[in-house]
Amino acid sequence: MSEEMMAKRPTAMVTGASGGLGAEIARILAQEGFDLLLVARGEAKLQALKEELETVYGVEAQTFPADLAREDVALDIYDYVLGRGLRVDVLVNNAGFGDAGAFHQTDWKRERDLVQVNIVALMQLTHLFVPAMVERGYGMVLNLSSVAAFSAGPFMSSYYASKAYVLSFSEALSEELAGTGVTVTALCPGPTATGFESAAAMGKGSTMFRHAASAADVARDGVAAMLAGKAICLQGASTKVMAVGSRFVPRAFARKLAMRMNR
Ligand SMILES: NC(=O)c1ccc[n+]([C@@H]2O[C@H](COP(=O)([O-])OP(=O)(O)OC[C@H]3O[C@@H](n4cnc5c(N)ncnc54)[C@H](OP(=O)(O)O)[C@@H]3O)[C@@H](O)[C@H]2O)c1
Secondary structure, eight states, rough: OHHHHHSSOOOEEESTTTTTTHHHHHHHHHHTTTTEEEESSSSHHHHHHHHHHHHHOOOOEEEEEOOOSSTTTTHHHHHHHHHHTOOOOOEEEEEOOOOOSOOOOOOHHHHHHIIIIIIIHHHHHHHHHHHHHHTTEEEEEEEEEOGGGSSSSSSSSHHHHHHHHHHHHHHHHHTTTTTTTEEEEEEEOOOSSSSHHHHTTTTTTOOGGTTTTEHHHHHHHHHHHHHOSSEEESSSHHHHHHHTTTTTHHHHHOOOOOOHHEE
């Protein structure tokens, strides 16, 4: 980092910061001394987190309530950042959700929103903020993928596919940007105790969430991997087994196993 950059506290932008993993990631980044820009729809929750971060960690936090399912909302966020003279050094593309059910019976708007939030907004924010990071020779991107990236996922088909996209996209960018000072990390957690299960309408107590990891543990490992510049973070022992195991079992076996867990 240049002297001019060091004079200003680095800023991290976290999408989906109103709860779950995003809020935990924001807490850890505040603890690390980053100012925060918090993005999600839930304005009251963002405001409460802003006050907590400022009081507990003495950093500056700003909120930007936004629905990432709205086309081109990333441009509004970008304009806000430029208008406020902020510098995004860390971009955490965490906002995302799943949708359980047989694809032919799901709601189309929800499917479209899933792709917009999990994929398009993530890509567009990366496309908007990474060029300045490269110019400055410093920056980090943390993208939320999932263990779901390693197999097809019947009865949660578009969610699994979206996370495979995020993993592939992030891995490719991490290579493209090698040597620029900008790193891209894909965080792949397994089932984690957050609002995800109910947001995905999976029904409380679905098999795979019985031994869910804590959001604080997943966030801590994800931020550590990002700060270390790793391309992929497979969080937790069972995630590592599933991700590595998926290379050695037939794809049909992996997708049938995923189907059993999703039903
Ligand atoms: N929990 C798991 O088991 C698990 C496992 C692997 C990967 N992940 C991934 O981790 C990420 C975080 O999920 P989580 O587990 O923390 O779930 P969560 O508790 O449901 O949090 C999801 C976050 O995304 C935000 N979000 C959802 N739709 C949005 C929209 N249209 N516009 C803006 N923000 C939106 C939510 O905020 P608002 O509702 O306030 O907008 C919330 O802050 C997701 O990408 C998820 O796919 C989760």
